[in-house]
Amino acid sequence: xxxxxxxxxxxxxxxxxxxxxxxxxxxxxxxxxxxxxxxxxxxxxxxxxxxxxxxxxxxxxxxxxxxxxxxxxxxxxxxxxxxxxxxxxxxxxxxxxxxxxxxxxxxxxxxxxxxxxxxxxxxxxxxxxxxxxxxxxxxxxxxxxxxxxxxxxxxxxxxxxxxxxxxxxxxxxxxxxxxxxxxxxxxxxxxxxxxxxxxxxxxxxxxxxxxxxxxxxxxxxxxxxxxxxxxxxxxxxxxxxxxxxxxxxxxxxxxxxxxxxxxxxxxxxxxxxxxxxxxxxxxxxxxxxxxxxxxxxxxxxxxxxxxxxxxxxxxxxxxx
Numbered sequence: 040x041x042x043x044x045x046x047x048x049x050x051x052x053x054x055x056x057x058x059x060x061x062x063x064x065x066x067x068x069x070x071x072x073x074x075x076x077x078x079x080x081x082x083x084x085x086x087x088x089x090x091x092x093x094x095x096x097x098x099x100x101x102x103x104x105x106x107x108x109x110x111x112x113x114x115x116x117x118x119x120x121x122x123x124x125x126x127x128x129x130x131x132x133x134x135x136x137x138x139x140x141x142x143x144x145x146x147x148x149x150x151x152x153x154x155x156x157x158x159x160x161x162x163x164x165x166x167x168x169x170x171x172x173x174x175x176x177x178x179x180x181x182x183x184x185x186x187x188x189x190x191x192x193x194x195x196x197x198x199x200x201x202x203x204x205x206x207x208x209x210x211x212x213x214x215x216x217x218x219x220x221x222x223x224x225x226x227x228x229x230x231x232x233x234x235x236x237x238x239x240x241x242x243x244x245x246x247x248x249x250x251x252x253x254x255x256x257x258x259x260x261x262x263x264x265x266x267x268x269x270x271x272x273x274x275x276x277x278x279x280x281x282x283x284x285x286x287x288x289x290x291x292x293x294x295x296x297x298x299x300x301x302x303x304x305x306x307x308x309x310x311x312x313x314x315x316x317x318x319x320x321x322x323x324x325x326x327x328x329x330x331x332x333x334x335x336x337x338x339x340x341x342x343x344x345x346x347x348x349x350x351x352x353x354x355x356x357x358x359x
Contacts, residue, residue: 041215042076044110046133046152047098048126049084050119055146056098058204059114062212062224069223071216080107083126104132112142112211115149116204121170122177125152134158137194144196144211146204153197154178163190167200205230217354218311254278254292258300265305266328271297305329306342313351320347 043063047056063075080102107113113136118125133156137143145153150166151174153159160180165171171185184190188206189198191214198207205228213221225231257278261269274297275285289297305327312323324335340346345353 040073040076042110043112044078044080044107045114047081048119052117055116055204059208062208078102078106082132083128107132108135114144115152116146118148118151121148121151125155130156146198147200150197154181158195164197165190165199217314262304265308266326314354
């Protein structure tokens with residue numbers, strides 16, 4: 040049973056605290072028997088075992104820095120003050136947890152806390168787009184990317200703002216338990232298991248889709264035909280618009296291009312097949328529309344970080 044410690048401090052944003060508690064808590068249905076052991080840990084607070092989340096709620100917990108350091112994953116759901124320094128006790132606990140091999144995860148403004156540890160120096164990271172400039176100014180050694188939903192370095196994960204916290208948590212479930220479990224949890228949350236694109240679609244002035252003008256029917260049609268050699272022209276013809284208009288609409292709605300979106304969907308489908316079937320790599324490549332086995336291996340490794348066979352072995356070791 041993997042353990043997750045959620046770090047709470049005085050003044051913590053409540054929304055980002057509630058999301059991991061809801062997703063990783065033990066009251067969910069249709070989850071594996073070895074689901075996460077969740078501990079909410081009060082660290083660097085004015086009163087031992089109690090933290091005030093914003094001004095409306097307080098979190099009381101028997102857990103503190105000791106349990107946080109011992110956890111497999113330590114999640115920082117936000118910063119109480121993005122212009123101030125995090126509690127020294129929390130910074131030291133995070134560094135100690137990282138030294139013993141814990142995975143550190145930040146949600147939204149929690150990137151400021153991880154940046155204060157020095158563990159993001161020289162690395163790409165993200166946070167809520169409205170905080171991106173401030174994070175760069177306060178921690179110039181961090182390469183801030185405000186356009187993505189999350190950045191995963193394996194040992195350190197940073198997530199974007201507010202509802203992107205759901206994307207980050209589902210990503211952790213997908214890494215720890217596989218695509219099928221992540222999809223099941225997403226269905227319970229009534230949330231997409233994986234959102235293509237990033238924060239770019241939300242920065243400053245998102246473009247609302249007109250009634251009856253959604254791309255959803257096209258995306259559903261395309262995901263049922265991933266094995267086919269779909270082109271932008273094919274998608275545009277199905278959507279009854281020009282390729283240029285489709286590209287513009289895709290960028291506004293998803294923050295990416297039609298072909299990049301297809302690539303993400305094909306890799307996601309490949310992960311499902313590698314986890315749940317014994318199909319050969321050649322057959323998986325064919326079913327996902329990723330071309331030859333050699334091309335599939337290159338593209339899959341470029342997105343996931345490991346070749347398909349290694350991914351399958353690693354997943355089955357975790358599942359077993």
